[in-house]
Amino acid sequence: MSGASMFRLGLFSLLLFCHCAAPPALPTPSFEANIQQTEIHPGEPLKLTLTFTDMVLQSANIGTVPIAGEGHFRAYLDGETGNKYLPHAPDDFYTILLPTDLATGKHSLRIVLFQNDGHPFDPNVEKTLPIEVTKKVIIVPPKTPVINATLAKTKVSAGDTLALNIDVKNFTLKKPSTNPLNRSNEGYYKIFLDTTTDTNLLHSGNLPSATATLPAETTPGGHKLIVQLVQNDGSPVTPPITKELSFEVLAPVPTLSLALDIDEVEAGETLTLTVDANNFELSQANIGGANKSGQGHYKVYLDKIADNRPLIASAIRYQLLTVPKETTGGTHKFIVQLVNNDGTPRTPAVTGEVSFKVNAEPTNACAQEFTTNTKCTTFTDRTATSAKREIITSGNTYSPKCIKIKVGQSVNFKHNLSSHPLKQVCGPANVIPETKSGTSKVVKFTKEGIYGYYCTRHGKVSGTGMAGMIQVVK
DSSP: OOHHHHHHHHHHHHHHTOOOOOOOOOOOOEEEEEEOOSOBOTTSEEEEEEEEESOEEOGGGTTSOOOTTEEEEEEEETTOOTTOOOOEETTEEEEEEOOTTOOSEEEEEEEEEEOTTSOBOSSOOEEEEEEEEOOOOOOOOOOOOEEEEEESOSEEETTOEEEEEEEEESSEEOOOOSSOOOOTTEEEEEEEESSOSGGGEEEEEOSSEEEEEOOTTOOSEEEEEEEEEEETTSOBOSSOOEEEEEEEEEOOOOEEEEEESOSEEETTOEEEEEEEEESSEEOSTTTTSOOOTTEEEEEEEESSOOTTOOSEEEOOSEEEEEOOTTOOSEEEEEEEEEEOTTSOBOSSOOEEEEEEEEEOOOSOOOOHHHHHHHTOSSOEEOOSTTOOOEEEEETTEEETSEEEEETTOEEEEOSOTTTSOEEEEEOSSOOSOOBOSSSOEEEEOOSOEEEEEEEEEEEOTTSOEEEEEEEEEO
């Protein structure tokens, strides 16, 4: 046997009979496990709480060589083993993902500790937790109600009735009730002016078409209607759901009311015009001054509006007007136009008219034949201020049929004018209109002279029959 062989044999014998000390045994790890959530549903993450003893979780070292004191865990459902463990959440190793098709009911979750290389510890370290899987109840919150509304017109006047179209989604409109019971997304709407206060409430309803009447005292300018959804008991939906609609209240349009104290005059005669302006301030003191909205005066024209040629510019209510002497007989009219303080016409123009009659000069004086036939050689004097100037009828005769008055005084033909139609025959002015109805006709005499009249049914223009005369003196 060679020397080398002898050396190898001796070394083997030494190793065979060497009593070397064994490495110390490593402690077996242990752990505690709990499930954090109270409700477990199929397909949802399951969060675990694990507390390890004698082991540190090193998920990053899975698949590497075993290192004492390191490892990881796997979770199995209902007795599964091997590679049929539940996957971990990508961002949280302590969260496992349950199958989406996991049946509801009771299950067991087995948690097993493994070394880095994927082998279980020896002895095996595991815990089993009971779990109960329930079906997830999805509560769908009610959709938020939406209200939309439109106005038929956006320029209105105070006191107008506004028409609205109202469209509501995700909300059931019910008729306002005296015994309401609130239900989710159910109720009616209220329409307010400018603010949602009870004093500004204009309308409550549930129909898609609604109307709201503005108070007559609503001021001109910009305003808004607020349409608000309320519950069955009238309280606002929370959070408030409203729709605002802007509109403009226009300033009131001025109007004119006109009247004359008499409707028949002579050319050159003076009469009284009464002027009432509505929604407009007549200011005598500001004529020719600076313009102010809603303020001014009026101009009066005869028959037509002519630039800078009015009969008068005034702001007083009772205005005396003299009919020009050259005015022809017939029907005429005063045209009253509202103007600004500086005299320019208001825009838009506001005018009014009042008609009157100018009596034409008579074509003939009373003929001697008429005087003879009426037998008016003397006249009953009614010139005194306190005198009663009335002509009545007695049968087919006027009483008194011959009467004397003063210029400016009036005579009342007080009888049945249907039975005894009245007409003038002669005189210095045509002042007695032909009258065929009524029981009274008052005629004012402004010119001196003799006037003849008769009943067209029982008298003649010659003065025979039912006829009479009026003497007008200064």
